[in-house]
Amino acid sequence: MKRTKPVFQTALPQYVGLPRETEIREGRGQYLCSDEEGLNEEQQLVFDLVVKQGKSVFFTGPAGTGKSVLLRKIIRSLATKHLGESNRVGVTASTGLAAYNIGGTTLHRFAGIGLGQAPTTKLIRDVQKDKFKLRRWLDVRVLIVDEISMIDSILFDKLNTIARAVRGIALPFGGIQLVLSGDFFQLPPVRKGADDGSPKFCFESKTWSSAIQQAIGLTQIYRQRDPEFTRMLNQIREGRLSPDTIEKFRKLHRPLADNGAEATELFPLRQEADRANSKRLQNINGVAYSYCAKDGGIIKNPDTRKMLLSDCIASEFLTLKEGAQVMLIQNVDNTLVNGSQGRIIGFANIHSFLHNRWDYDDSHASIAPPGAFEKTMDECLPLYPVVRFAMQDGSTRVHFCQPVEWAVKRWVPDPWAVGGWVDEKLATRIQVPLLLAWALSIHKAQGQTLHRVKVDLDRVFETGQTYVALSRTRSMEGLQVLNFHPSKVTAHPKVKAFYESMSKRSGK
Structure with missing residues (x-):
């Protein structure tokens, strides 16, 4: 079986x-x-x-x-x-x-x-x-x-x-x-x-x-290191705002300091985020690089395979340009993780990436072209985005974003395998692990830690949306809030009652 x-x-x-x-x-x-x-x-x-x-x-x-x-x-x-x-x-x-x-x-x-x-x-x-x-x-x-x-x-x-x-x-x-x-x-x-x-x-x-x-x-906060910001977010979460908290959130209307990566704007609806990303991409004058995911696996029926891959975070079609703001959708190591944001600084193949310098914005453009033999070899290799990611400590890191694989798997008995089981790939997707990140829906941002966030509270309409949007960053320095008003901060009464009953049972 x-x-x-x-x-x-x-x-x-x-x-x-x-x-x-x-x-x-x-x-x-x-x-x-x-x-x-x-x-x-x-x-x-x-x-x-x-x-x-x-x-x-x-x-x-x-x-x-x-x-x-x-x-x-x-x-x-x-x-x-x-x-x-x-x-x-x-x-x-x-x-x-x-x-x-x-x-x-x-x-x-x-x-x-x-x-x-x-x-x-x-x-x-x-x-x-x-x-x-x-x-x-x-x-x-x-x-x-x-x-x-x-x-x-x-x-x-x-x-x-x-x-x-x-x-x-x-x-x-x-x-x-x-x-x-x-x-x-x-x-x-x-x-x-x-x-x-x-x-x-x-x-x-x-x-x-x-x-x-x-x-x-759980009560101990790890994402926000600022106790004052933690206190403010807890008030937002429970829908109980003090005059001091209201005033401090209103002061966050100011623009964020430029650190090489724009703030990700959060929208209540996915369609709004998609439109914002498409508009920003169209405004960039430059060559567009399109990547079509390569789907595979042992399931050959296209409808079944599409159903299996419907939850895959990687896009079936992805169009990018130099200068586009993007978000990584895979973990590379302890510092470059799913949710890391950056900007595309060029496109390269593995050979040109390794033989050029990318530590300055335009340095790769001024490097002398490779020799005739190397150029011929380069022409046979596909081009993928080179992204400068903004790190949490203020530094930057350049990464060559080659396609990776996601797979829907199942265990299959195999008497010759160690342990008697092997993985069988039902459906796979190979794609560049990036998403455009000038904008995200609040729904997609839930669970993410973003370094810089911009949100217009005039657009929110659902309980919990304001809290999810404002709590994506680690500090007030990375948060820009437009049109803050206490009426936009709501917690559902059923939820408040449920947590109050939890507190009474636990003695907290």
Whole structure:
């Protein structure tokens, strides 16, 4: 029986995600030891409850409290705990981008329910008739869901019913351990259908109280080092602003100092961000370089392959020009990571990149051309963007952005392989790992740490949007806020009540 493993993994070994089985063997348990290092008291409590005690846990906290870092440590440790049985741990998130950031897949795809809008009885039959979907539900022991705030109560109850039915166990989620992470003060679930227009939060579900054994709020902030900025953001998060905080946010209307990278402008709607990026690109006079992703894999049906790759963060088509502001969408190392921003300073092949100097803006243009033999060799090599990235410490770093691979994989039994299993690539995408980054949607920015952000609050319309947008930076120095008004700072009353009840139960 084949076991599905629908998880995006970049081809580079530096990517932080669910570790490959061979990487775990080489360390022989080192992940578990190292993952406990550097945890504060709150994070250690969550880690112990999940990894050592096997409890179903929801952990939350303001932006910058290290939820994603903690979740990655938990994922790696659970992978070690279930060594050789990677199908025991389901790594998922509510959105494709959030899933990519933790090396997982979307919750909908893991569950095998499509959009999840069909009647529950039909979804159960669909799972039971598909041997791969059924095997996934039967094998999983721990289900991880990041950005749980965007999963509504209806879907959460459906998943509970499906799990109990297909596993034949009457316990919540059929006895599966749940690890849920997210912040309900951030973006709410997408509203669907003809209802009263109010979000149906996951914690309102019939299943929540019986399925979650422990709820823990993280409080120690890592993203923002400025205590004053942290205090201001906490007020934004909870929708309770002091006159002093209002005045300080209004002063952030000023333009940001130029450090070589423009601030990323955040928009409530993706279409607005796409239009802004396209307009800025058109305004650049220069040669346009277009990159069409090369899709492959053992799945040959184009519709099926397209469906499998629908959550891939890499664009199918990408057009870039020298001078364009871009964002990296893969981790290269500890300093050049997914979300790093920079500007394209030229295009090169691997040979011309290595033989020219790129430490000054125009230095590569003044370098003498290569000899006749070298030039002929260069003409056979494709050109890719060279990007100067702005680092958090104020320095810059030049990187040659060659295409990399993302893949949807599954485990396949192989008696000749070490451990008896090999990865089989169902669908792959090879593309330059960049996105235009003059503008992003607030939805796409959720979970990202951006060095410089510009946001016009006249455009926000949803609870949580202002908080998500303003909390993307580490400091006020990297934040420009236009049209700040207290009326744009809103927290949903249901969310406020939920967190107040959490605080009372925890004694905080």
